[in-house]
Amino acid sequence: MSLKNLDALFRPKSVAIVGASNRPMSIGAVVMHNLLKADFPGPIMPVNPKYRAVSGVLAYPNVSRLPVTPDLAVICTPPRTVPGFVEELGKRGAKAAVVMSTDLDTITDREGRTLQENMLAAAREYGVRILGPNCLGLIIPGNGLNASFAHTDVLPGRIAFVSQSDSLSQAVLDWASSRGIGFSHFVSLGDSSDIDFHGVIDYLGNDPFTKSILLYIEDIKNARPFMSAVRSSSRNKPILVIKGGREELGKESRISHAGMLTSHDDVYDAAFRRAGMLRVFEVHALFDAVETLARSQPIQGNRLAILANGRGPGVMATDALLGRGGTLATLSEDTIRGLDNVLGGKWSRSNPIQIPDHAVSETYAEALRHLVADDTIDAVLVMHVPSSFVSADDIAGAIVTVAGGQKSNVLTSWLGDQGVESARRILTLAGLPTYDTPDKAVRAFLDMDRYRRNQELLMETPDSAPAEFTPDAAAARAVIRKALEEGRATLSEPEAKEVLGAYGIPIVPTRIALDDEEAQLLAWDLGYPVALKAYSPDILHKSEVGGVALDLESPEEVEHAMGSIKGRLQKLKPDARLQGFTVQKMARRPGSYELYVGATTDPVFGPVILFGEGGTAVEVIRDRAVGLPPLNMTLAKELIQQTRIARMLQSHPEQPNGVDMDAVRLTLMQVSQLIIDIPEVMELDINPLIVDHEGVLVLDARLVVGQTKESGPQRLAIRPYPKELEERLELQDNRAVLLRPIRPEDEPAHVRFINSLTPEDIRLRFFGHVREFPHSQMARFTQIDYDREMAFIAKDKGGDGEDLETLGVVRAFFDPDNIRAEFAIVVRSDLKLRGLGSILMAKMISYCQSRGTKELVAQTLRENKGMRALGKKFGFKILPMDDDEEMIELKLELNGSGEETSQD
Template sequence: MSVRNLQHLFSPNSVALIGASNKPHSVGVTVLHNLLGGGFAGVIMPVNPKYETLEGLHVYPTVASLPTAPDLAVICTPPATIPDIVTALGERGTRAAIVITAGLGAVKDREGVSMKDAMLTAAQPYLLRILGANCVGLLVPAMGLNASFAHTGALPGRLAFVSQSGALVTGVLDWAKSRGIGFSKFISLGDSADVDFGDTLDYLAGDPDTHAILLYIEDIRHARKFMSAARGAARSKTVIVLKAGRAPEGAKAAASHTGALAGADKVYDAAIRRAGMLRVFSTKDLFDAVEILAHTRPLVGERLTIVTNGGGPGVMATDALIASQGKLTELSPQTLERLDAILPATWSHGNPIDIIGDAPVERYRQSIEVLLQDRQADSLLFIHAPTAVVSSAVIAKAVAPLLRDAPQTTVACWLGGDAVAQARDIFSVAKIPTYDTPEDAVHGFIQIVQYRRNQELMMQVPSSVPSEFTPRYAAAQAVARDALSQGRSMLSEPEAKAMLAAYGIPVVETRVAHTVEQAVSAAREIGFPVAVKILSPEISHKSDVGGVVLDLETAEDVQASATAMHRRLSELRPEATLQGFSVQAMARRPEAHELIIGVTTDPVFGPVILFGQGGVAVEVMDDNTVGLPPLNMVLAHDMISRTRVSKLLAGYRNRPAANIDAVCRILIQVSHLVSDIPEIVELDINPLLTDARGVIALDARVRIRQPDTATGLERLAIRPYPKELEEWITWQGGPVLLRPIQPEDGAEHVTFFSALSPEDVRLRMFAQMHALQPSQLARFTQIDYDREMAFIATRKKINGGCETLGVARVVADPDNIQAEFAIVVRSDVKAQGLGTALMEKLIRYCRSRGTREITGEALTQNAGMLTLAKRFGFDIGPDFNSETTALRLDLRNDTADIQKRK
């Protein structure tokens, strides 16, 4: 389920309180007082057989005795009573309930069924939605609804707050109210037995009363549902997350470096970033982030210009910026020259710009005007410390209009207390984010930077099938299945390398030797020098037992080293089985860096990819980052850039830069490997050597298991580009490809839109448009394949490249009940059968997903669309002299069969 019936939860006309009471300090009396005291204009119906009246209201003995079905029920009765109450509510017609009662999972009936499961079973036939159990409740301040046992109400506002923690709900309510912060919705999820983060995000994304969404998350249970809902909400609204539980204990038992390094918090961090949301780490940051993101313009770059009347605060801001990996603006020669003309000779002559403490108002104004005209200045931080020369309020009045109307992002810091209080108020009225300290101001700016980066990552939808290389899927799959058939969960190093090689990952030549003599023969065949390593299923990290010897130059060296390794293994790990040795060619690359690329399986988000600095001290260095597959070059570069080793890879002194693109390709190849082979649980490539010549894997480790029902792409938290939906057709005597749209189609989509006649644009968009805005282009080409689909018809051009001829788009509701469609064909190729081909493709796709019906809307003048709809059996709504006509196709109806159209 998703948004079905949630309107009854968040916008009820009547509320029944099951378990209403007058017992002091009870939940029943607290909720009743909150319902009555909140100003709710709807009907309130208490239910409890022990009372006849409460607070002047008639009390009903049972749900069945209620005069009408309540839109919303609030239940605070003992756990064992709740399934029957839910059944009774469903029979009456109620479609939403808040279950405040705790402990439903622990209480079981005679058959061992928990009250939680019994409650959900009772609700299912009626599609009755349940918030909770074990929750504080719900507040909708604009309609006076306080269906909670919170100690205070909430002010009306435009923020929605959704929390798993009841304690945080009450704490944030108190904190926000004291600061005048209001809410559109205040939601306590509790156990999330039914309504969860994905459901609330889907609902709030379309809620006109909500401008920003704040989440307090402890855990996520349905990763793909959450990621799809989060990405959908983050496209239109600011979503900020306070995630609790940052300790790394969850990875203690991992068999690989990757499993140990990719702790649960890092995975959540990667998911939040990929979904286009912003993560913060305190309640104060949560609301600070809302203010700065709401009151700043979209960031066009990451360079910050700092202007101040004191050198010290400017240095403090610079230190904070650099410590956060921020970037200072390098002022242009023209800007420096203009500043020289208006500032004293003692000014800082660089960024930060210190205009000196004796600055009059005009110096502030002129300096800011110059800096805002510098094209290299993406953002401006204004810092002021009070002086006796001129009033801070006077300065604020002079510069606030400049900063308010600037095309750049602007933030401010007024240092001090009473002396700058009026200046702060002036900036607050001007909607300029203002902070008390330079460090806080920089932190606010970095939040904008990170949010912008996350929004860009959200738009990335990589392919499920690589175009850069052709993997040998069957070969990799055979390696995994052969090992599992032998009862093994760990691949040998040669097997692991064979799997990597099948996906185009360069590996050093490696051979298996079962005896010391075979190791010597293998070394001679490979050619000296060689490395020799033990093969033992019980030994995950060979170097821990002296199981790796490098740079062996002769056969005698190989024989002696292999014999010694066998002896050491027997002494240190007598229970371990020696299966033999791997012999591999030495990779002589003295300027190479040691990296690690790996995969682990998170219990929530599925496969997770890790990148970082490698080697035997990888855990000690702790320089790594994680990302969710699938990956593309943009996402891979982003992962690399978030590590310290990336600075080394860029080159230094006489050491040339490493081939970063080659590393990115390995990340992408590993992404495809783990997506394709569901048997992979953990994978390590460590070390992966990289230098200017490229990359090569020296060692590899893979742990496998029999896949469960969530195989293949279903394991991934983000659905990749579905290449399997590509289809070649013959149109007008030539080949045309019908395929899902991709972000890379952006430039050609602009060309396609430009080729539409003004009339065709009006018929499709219901308005005149001369060009696609960047936000519209992103929305059309960067889609969530789990929720929507856009098929384009594309063909190769004579002079190279491809051209888009038509687009068919369908967007399903979160429950996949109904999907809205639209089709447009390039104006110069209309009426030649391409619209028919796209419609057929769209209908087949919707049927394959189990969508029940397709709906649409067309202008009454759009004869071509109406004719196409009739041909496919759409029900066409009657024309009531309106401008539009409704279209509907029931996909469960045989008359919608495509073949019958013919």
């Protein structure tokens, strides 16, 4: 996540072109031409010993002869020369380079190292950041920088585009230029040997000239920093993405339902959704969506009203809406009465609202006023078909007048071509989204709704779990360790259930019988009726080969079932090793639903969790949703709601007492925790997991394990809650407190904590009087990314599951290079002078040392005596702020020894 020297790349004051050329159509010539044409305000210095001048600009024979040190170098020379030039530039003091040369990852030197490895070694030694190699280049129109071989001019704008594909980048530039769309940044990553998506996104997320970020992604190399960057930046501005290369990878190696059901593209989709991004599938849809988001108010739901001067366009829009899962708004009685006054009694009195073909602008305006005032409507789509009797421009003006005076979302679609161009221009200049077809307008509305839901998921306060569960991780590890020591990758069904049971997931007791006689004894012991299953390491799906017998009521039926299973296996799976049978008590749950819960390991994003409809046809039904751990109750609910079975569970006609959905959500959380705690879990199938009003029950389970050198948290694309940082301490008055990292579920208690502070403490902490913090701000306080920030809270010590009050908090924000952390601390106003501030400060100092942070700083008001005293106690330097006499800075150099913590 390093931002080191990215200012030199994105805001250079001087540029050197290594390999600049006068040879027509060469990359060096095109880059030089583009730099000069873009009117870059700083020195442009061509480097090439073959020329005295390039494009009329004095050239230099080598880097050492340059008159000034370039901030940025553009290298467009043969591959074998690149490592040497990077080294020369590093020695000269250059901090960034755009490398356009190709094939550096395939050409090797005499020692067998690739040219790319040599280039990166030289870059790391001198701190040179590399964009590329094999990239189109970099364009920043607002700075007059066109360090690329792009074929067309680029207009300035507020959209940043970042791409892994040169060919697509060229197409996007051509497409945008023809439509007058401009960019704040246009970045081609190429092979991303150094600078990757996460670094660019972090930079653009804080760039005041960028309002939206558009991405074209073919593959992600580093999932954790990518997810961290986009989850942070998407809180500030829209991030939209197109994913190329949607083929499914690696399924031949999967041996569970989870592995077979999950595509690589499903996982990317889940990651984009979890990060609050909006995914689209075509270039024009990318720009349509970003324009819609920029011109619209945030919507509250997916209920659309359609107003059109004709039946056909309204039907087209309705079909597009319902076909994509949208919702037609139901008009309120007040709206219907109001429209009666406007349209008379002959209209349909329902949505879509059809007005006469020749309706005048006043009719449009009055109808729209009633619709935007209706709280049951989230947005209105106004459509107009040209007519000889009315002016399309006048109607557009009337719509602008109504929509401009309301905090509402109005989308427009003027059908036609040249005859409505001026009307569309009126709508566009007024800031109203407009589209040439109903389908595009509806798709834009649904994109707004998907973006809303993704953003809500990003910042939604999680529900509390229905019950606290304390897993017996040691017991689960013992079962898995035994299997690995025996060289087995697959646990038996009883072993898999034992692991799940250790995590509090209800299971049906299952026993293994090694012969027929033992199977009958176990059936008698468990009590009839029982289920009998073939026990074989060579059979993945037992039901597909007749290896399952259910509802066995007697010893005779058990004996007959064993013979039948043996016969079917001999016929259908003759090579399978039948090692016995599993016997389990039949679970009688009439009217229950069969669900599927699974987990598998994606090669990029690590462990993922699946949910959907279960049963014998799980791979045929393919009703599944994919989510990234860690999960909480809210994320589990969102995962469930993506499936078709979710609608059945909500209606549950056969369950008058309802279905215990909290138990299903808790099971998903428990599976998530299992994956976090035990990295050896590679794949998991729970099928079926039955659910009714009594809760859930695992009937069958399969678990695939493997050796790994990574810890559970390291495997995840999103860092989970660091439970290992929890500790219990006592204040000076012997009051016991729990000290732990903050969690999203802490928001309600954190609101109460903030409200408990005196106005003076609020002023000292936030440098001003704050009346109320909105949910969005409280979400930022509690839903933190543990990779880039940390907040420790002190809570009253109590039993697990109690809603304990927050007593104090210390938080630190780490820069992407982990050099500097900026902290803030506040203690409940009635608990000062009891040692809590010192406890919190010592905890944060120790944590910063453990992660290798070099410097801990804070800015505070000079009058804040409490902070000054705390700083002196822990050895902070107290420094004046040059630009503000009322502020001071506390600064502590950390050496990683942990000595500072002893001062408490």
